[in-house]
Amino acid sequence: MNEIEVKRRATVHDVARAAGVSLATVDRVLNGRAGVRAATAEKVAAAIAAIGFQRDLSASLLARGRDLRLTFIIPDGSNEFMASLADAVSARADQALAERMHIQTRRVRALDGAALAASLDALNPHDCDCAIIVASQEPAVVAAVDAASRRGVAVMTLVSDLPGTQRRLFIGIDNVAAGRTAASLMGRFLPHGGTVAVIAGSLHLADHIDRLAGFRAALEAEFAGITLLGPIEGHDERSETEAIVGDLLKRHPDLGGIYNLGAGNAGLVAALEASGRGGAIRVIAHELTEPTRRGLKSGAIDVVLDQNPDGEIRAALAAARTLALGDNRIVVADPIEIGIFLRDNLR
Amino acid sequence: MNEIEVKRRATVHDVARAAGVSLATVDRVLNGRAGVRAATAEKVAAAIAAIGFQRDLSASLLARGRDLRLTFIIPDGSNEFMASLADAVSARADQALAERMHIQTRRVRALDGAALAASLDALNPHDCDCAIIVASQEPAVVAAVDAASRRGVAVMTLVSDLPGTQRRLFIGIDNVAAGRTAASLMGRFLPHGGTVAVIAGSLHLADHIDRLAGFRAALEAEFAGITLLGPIEGHDERSETEAIVGDLLKRHPDLGGIYNLGAGNAGLVAALEASGRGGAIRVIAHELTEPTRRGLKSGAIDVVLDQNPDGEIRAALAAARTLALGDNRIVVADPIEIGIFLRDNLR
DNA sequence: TAGGTCATGAGGCACGTACCTCATGAGCAG
DNA sequence: CTGCTCATGAGGTACGTGCCTCATGACCTA
Numbered sequence A, B: 001m002n003e004i005e006v007k008r009r010a011t012v013h014d015v016a017r018a019a020g021v022s023l024a025t026v027d028r029v030l031n032g033r034a035g036v037r038a039a040t041a042e043k044v045a046a047a048i049a050a051i052g053f054q055r056d057l058s059a060s061l062l063a064r065g066r067d068l069r070l071t072f073i074i075p076d077g078s079n080e081f082m083a084s085l086a087d088a089v090s091a092r093a094d095q096a097l098a099e100r101m102h103i104q105t106r107r108v109r110a111l112d113g114a115a116l117a118a119s120l121d122a123l124n125p126h127d128c129d130c131a132i133i134v135a136s137q138e139p140a141v142v143a144a145v146d147a148a149s150r151r152g153v154a155v156m157t158l159v160s161d162l163p164g165t166q167r168r169l170f171i172g173i174d175n176v177a178a179g180r181t182a183a184s185l186m187g188r189f190l191p192h193g194g195t196v197a198v199i200a201g202s203l204h205l206a207d208h209i210d211r212l213a214g215f216r217a218a219l220e221a222e223f224a225g226i227t228l229l230g231p232i233e234g235h236d237e238r239s240e241t242e243a244i245v246g247d248l249l250k251r252h253p254d255l256g257g258i259y260n261l262g263a264g265n266a267g268l269v270a271a272l273e274a275s276g277r278g279g280a281i282r283v284i285a286h287e288l289t290e291p292t293r294r295g296l297k298s299g300a301i302d303v304v305l306d307q308n309p310d311g312e313i314r315a316a317l318a319a320a321r322t323l324a325l326g327d328n329r330i331v332v333a334d335p336i337e338i339g340i341f342l343r344d345n346l347r
Numbered sequence C: 001t002a003g004g005t006c007a008t009g010a011g012g013c014a015c016g017t018a019c020c021t022c023a024t025g026a027g028c029a030g
Numbered sequence D: 001c002t003g004c005t006c007a008t009g010a011g012g013t014a015c016g017t018g019c020c021t022c023a024t025g026a027c028c029t030a
Helices: A012-019 A023-030 A038-051 A057-064 A080-098 A113-121 A139-151 A175-189 A206-222 A238-251 A265-275 A290-298 A309-323 B012-019 B023-030 B038-051 B057-064 B080-098 B113-121 B139-151 B175-189 B206-222 B238-251 B265-275 B290-298 B309-323
Strands: A068-076 A101-109 A130-133 A154-158 A169-171 A194-200 A226-233 A257-260 A282-286 A303-306 A339-341 B068-076 B101-109 B130-133 B154-158 B169-171 B194-200 B226-233 B255-260 B282-286 B303-306 B339-341
Touching (some): A012 A038, A023 A038, A080 A101, A130 A309, A175 A206, A175 A282, A175 B175, A238 A257, A238 A265, A265 A282, A339 B339, B023 B038, B068 B309, B080 B101, B154 B309, B206 B226, B290 B303
Parallel strands (some): A194 A257, A282 A303, B154 B169, B255 B282
């Protein structure tokens, strides 16, 4: 008598009863099978809405009797961030398997649209339900994404989006906001103004363009005392970036700060440490990787903005799981937050 | 013939076969039921390890035929952060329900150990599998946590830990690191040194003590030019904090910064804005709530350190789900990161 | 030896959904 | 009317695990 009364969750049986149709018909509607008149389908839909039916994900996956098959396609090469993204995928693989998600990872040459497109073209719905890709903005990739969607392979974009395609979801940070944040910190670090150099990877990369735009806009709006130098392109390369920074330090003895919005941070740290001026110059970089960690610890880098690869992978997996439920539902993901790291809150 | 070969996931049947025992025995071992000799249990454990069996969470919850029952106990009162924590719980309720987790939230008077203990005592394993509490460090609470654990109600602590008890997991940030981070930012904001006032809620709260310790240590180690004023206790109250800040501003025309490591931020912002010196003083506060958001936007606050209530709730739910599997497994959660927010990366 | 306890096995039903086959009846064209 | 298509219903099995009952045989104790 002390029982707590619990509302039983609605099941497909309840839907059938409420709609006045059979279980088989409800099943046909729920799983998009043919052979149901529009009028009947609507009755079912109305019943679902009326009683608030939610399909039981666990039971659904169990009954399907097969794991969800996901393929991550991640750029290869020297880019440490992409490596950490791949690591984050591996780290989640076991947990994902326990939730019936079978993960496969492929690395393709960075900035090689043809390779990415070929990799996408090789996927068929028989062995891949969903592809998660780091997209580069090239026509071949756009075509491959749409083709995969038509074949029945859902596509989600990670880190770098591909708007205007059939991709179901984008998972990544707001890079304009990241640039603004960098400016806001740099401005406060230099209360008496000064010169700040900006280094980018490439001005053909959407995320780098966004960061630069945000950085510039926020500096102009709030910190008139700061003069911007650059941007200089380092092509995300260690040695090239090292040369650029070394040159900057030599030519600008009064340099107040450096914002590296691309990769190549190993070179940045090396040049700073070699100059003996590490610590006297405020430095902001992107992505928490081995070189930036080292830089934070040594004091060469003050702040690292990070897009939390682990969180992105978690969000991607959660979204993929939802995707498995229905074909026509809108999938949303928790927004990815920009991580801000100093030496003192290194995880 | 084009089939991709998939390793079938191991099931309890496979474990039984590998161990040379019956399904019933495997079940007894897995679910901690009595009536199995130690030697037999070990054979089963060995088989599980050997074939890498992982219990299917979905099927397990389905077979249990009942939802996981979770009770959040969250302090009530004027504390905006606790309100946002409760909001985060509500926001996840639907999603949780779809994963067979039934959430109940209770609010108890803040800093009232007896009330929290009573609330815990009222829980019995029949209608609550797991309690998630914001613990305060009082003997009555400690006793209640251990009693609940003995009764079969698992307890997890949120935001504020209760070490030395039977609590299964703590979910929250590293408050010493948070204090260090605040110091590290403040030090860089004031490159020529200055005076920084510290306001705490209460020096009897573990998290406040930790933040203060971290702040102090990092200032002393790295920023000798900064003089610390306080800490002054504002008891997390709006009006008291407002009075304190107003007084500080009046008496210290040269004040360089304020670090409020407790709540009462509405008062902080009001006093700063009333003084007309907002923007000239570097201000760091905790928790992204309505008043701190306002402060960031108006420029009264420079940086807010946040412990990401939504992420904490997500982690708690994930951990609870794992907890449902076995009684004697070690549950781990993803670490909660300290969020750092400026006006420019407000979410 | 009789009676008891205890470890283990065998088997079945249940959870909610997916997916299959087969039957039935309505509607329609010729 | 005959023969066809098509919407729908009825009912089954399966997924992997939890939980229940009952049977069996080993071992101990009086």
